[in-house]
Amino acid sequence: MTPLAPWSGRILLLIAIAALALNLRPPALAIAPVLPEIRADLGLGGVLAGVLTTLPPLCFAVIGLAAPVIVSRVGLHRAAFLSLVAIAAGQAVRVIVPQPAVFFVGTVLALIGMATGNVLLPPLVRRDFPDRIGRVTGIYSLSLGIGVALASLLSVPLAIATGSWRWSLGIWIFTAVIAAIPWIRLTAEPRTGRSSSSRPDVRISHVARTRVGWFIALFFGIQSIQAYAIFGWLPTIYIDAGLGPAFAGLMLTITTGLGLPLAFWVPHHIAIARRPQWLVALMPTCGLIGFVGLLIAPTTLPWLWATLLAVALASFPAFLALTGLRGETPAGTAALSGFSQSVGYFLAAIGPFAMGVLSEATGGWTVPLIFLSALCIPLAVFGQLALHPNSLESELRTRQLIQPRQS
Numbered sequence: 197m198t199p200l201a202p203w204s205g206r207i208l209l210l211i212a213i214a215a216l217a218l219n220l221r222p223p224a225l226a227i228a229p230v231l232p233e234i235r236a237d238l239g240l241g242g243v244l245a246g247v248l249t250t251l252p253p254l255c256f257a258v259i260g261l262a263a264p265v266i267v268s269r270v271g272l273h274r275a276a277f278l279s280l281v282a283i284a285a286g287q288a289v290r291v292i293v294p295q296p297a298v299f300f301v302g303t304v305l306a307l308i309g310m311a312t313g314n315v316l317l318p319p320l321v322r323r324d325f326p327d328r329i330g331r332v333t334g335i336y337s338l339s340l341g342i343g344v345a346l347a348s349l350l351s352v353p354l355a356i357a358t359g360s361w362r363w364s365l366g367i368w369i370f371t372a373v374i375a376a377i378p379w380i381r382l383t384a385e386p387r388t389g390r391s392s393s394s395r396p397d398v399r400i401s402h403v404a405r406t407r408v409g410w411f412i413a414l415f416f417g418i419q420s421i422q423a424y425a426i427f428g429w430l431p432t433i434y435i436d437a438g439l440g441p442a443f444a445g446l447m448l449t450i451t452t453g454l455g456l457p458l459a460f461w462v463p464h465h466i467a468i469a470r471r472p473q474w475l476v477a478l479m480p481t482c483g484l485i486g487f488v489g490l491l492i493a494p495t496t497l498p499w500l501w502a503t504l505l506a507v508a509l510a511s512f513p514a515f516l517a518l519t520g521l522r523g524e525t526p527a528g529t530a531a532l533s534g535f536s537q538s539v540g541y542f543l544a545a546i547g548p549f550a551m552g553v554l555s556e557a558t559g560g561w562t563v564p565l566i567f568l569s570a571l572c573i574p575l576a577v578f579g580q581l582a583l584h585p586n587s588l589e590s591e592l593r594t595r596q597l598i599q600p601r602q603s
Contacts, residue, residue, distance in 0.1 A: 208378055209324050210332065213317065215375035216276055217339035219283055220313045222347035222368045223306045224252040229351040230361040237361065238296045248300070252307055253424065253545040259311030260538030261400055264530045266312060272323060272526060276316050277379035282309025284372035291362040291369070309372075311537075318519040318533045323526040330467020333520055337459040337513040345452060397598060398528040398589065403535040406591045408522055408584070412515065413536035415578040418571050419511040420544035422483060425568055426451065426505055428548035433561050437494035447502040454506035462510045463517035473583055476514055480576040483508030487569040491562060511575065515540075518582050524589040532588050 227234065227248065235245055267275050286306025290299045317336055325332040347368075354364040403409035430451065434444035466472045486504035489497065519536060523529030554564040592598045 206324060208381065210335065212276070212375075212378035212382060213320055213324075213332065213336050214339040215378065216280060216313050217317060217336040218343045219280060219368065219372045219375050220310045220317075221340060221343040222371070223283055223287055223310060223365070225344060225347040226351045226365050226368065227303075229348070230355045230364050233355060233361040234299075238294070238299055240296060244296065244300075248303065250545060250549075251303060252310075253420075253541040255304060255307035256311045256314060257538050257541035257545070259308055260315055260534045260536075260541065262534075263312045263315035264400060264527075264534040267316065267319065267530050268527070272316060272320055272530075273379060273382040275312060276320065277376055277383050279309040279312040279316065280372050280376040280379065282306065282312070284369050284376070285309075287365060287369045287372065291366040314537055315530060315533045318516060319523070319526040319530040321520050322523055322529040329520045330464040330517055333463035333467070333517045334460040334513070337463055337516055338456060341452070341456045341459045345456065348449075348452070398525070398531045398592065400531050400535045400538075402592055402597050403531050403588065405595065405597065406588060408582070408586060408588050408591055409532060409535055411578050411581040411584070412518055412522060412532065413539035415511070415518070415575065415582045416515045416536050416540035417543035418575045418578065419509070419515065420540045421547040421550075422568055422571055422575070423509055423512060424544045424547035425551045425564075426509065429551050429555075429564075430502075430505070433490060433565075434494060434498060436561060437490075439495060439498060443498075447498055450499060450502040451506045451509065454503060455509050458506065458510040459513045462513045463520075466514055466517040467521060473580060476511075476579040476583060477576055479508050479511045479514065480572040480579065483575070484569055484572040487565050487572070491565040491569070508572075511579065514579070515582075522582075522586075522588050524587045528587075528589050528592075 231245060231248075234240065240248070263275075266278075270278065283306050286302045286304070286309060288302070289305065290302030293299070293302070318333075321329055321332045321336070350367070351364040354367060355361045358364075427448070430448050431441070431444040434447050435441055439447075462475065465475060469475070482504040486501045486508060489501040489504070494501065515536070519533050520529060523532050550567065551564045554567060555561055558564075589598065
């Protein structure tokens with residue numbers, strides 16, 4: 197095994213990973229605030245606009261299955277560089293060519309890059325920072341959250357200031373190009389340990405036959421249903437309860453803003469704590485109280501429900517940490533990341549759709565909120581099961597799906 201470089205010698209890697217993470221949400225999230233302008237400019241109907249908003253979780257799910265194969269062919273660092281190239285190119289295509297079909301092609305290309313980057317982050321940490329998994333996961337999780345916040349804050353002001361939605365999307369071309377610069381240096385390094393890191397000794401089909409794979413995938417999938425429902429519908433729930441639009445938007449800002457420090461702290465605590473079970477149990481418990489509060493008294497303590505939901509959404513950085521901790525090798529971690537994100541994002545597509553259908557069918561938010569509350573129970577169960585210390589590779593060796601490690 198190649199000795200680890202000292203922490204100071206991995207600063208470039210740390211910067212590169214954080215920069216990659218920063219670019220994995222804005223190209224998708226920046227669309228929603230300026231969607232009316234995009235529809236008017238490109239002549240998109242309601243159906244096509246709906247398809248546009250559904251593309252991210254579907255692309256993330258499909259590419260999650262292919263990303264480990266990409267890694268096995270080109271290596272982690274080259275795959276990270278190519279993912280940023282795809283993000284920048286996709287963004288450029290959709291803001292330069294004013295055609296609806298081309299806009300969708302560019303969107304899909306950018307989403308492919310984002311989906312690949314999503315899968316790459318845990319194995320990158322496993323490979324380059326195996327002694328700092330919790331801390332580095334916290335750093336890139338925080339970077340993901342900052343990307344979400346920036347996309348939400350800047351889209352409309354940029355569109356107003358420049359007079360075009362194209363600049364509010366086009367700004368992320370430059371951030372992706374800048375993020376790709378350190379990866380150019382990293383891709384020039386020789387691919388050490390090619391036989392062990394590039395050959396897919398652990399495949400997604402292997403992960404699908406393990407308990408640890410399904411525990412982590414279902415933990416991520418259930419929290420994704422809740423997260424997408426919260427991001428998509430929380431302001432509307434508050435508005436329908438009687439709050440003003442500005443105040444309702446502030447409640448979502450509280451939920452996303454409080455998630456930033458949690459995104460940094462949660463992975464580190466899970467990695468170093470002897471018994472992190474209390475923390476993983478706290479998240480669905482806060483979610484349950486928050487959803488019940490929205491159900492019975494949404495306008496009484498609206499800030500409290502928003503705060504509790506922020507704690508509930510910290511299950512996402514918990515998932516990122518668990519993915520890095522449950523793989524012994526970069527290849528195993530990549531397969532686990534790809535499988536769990538594929539399952540999770542397929543489920544995530546259910547969240548906003550189910551909330552809208554249930555609300556329309558029942559004429560209110562009671563049934564949708566009961567649905568989200570009920571999901572807190574399996575979320576708590578799978579979270580505790582995912583904390584079991586067995587690694588993916590150890591379970592695969594026990595089942596004789598991979599060869600025992602050579603001593």
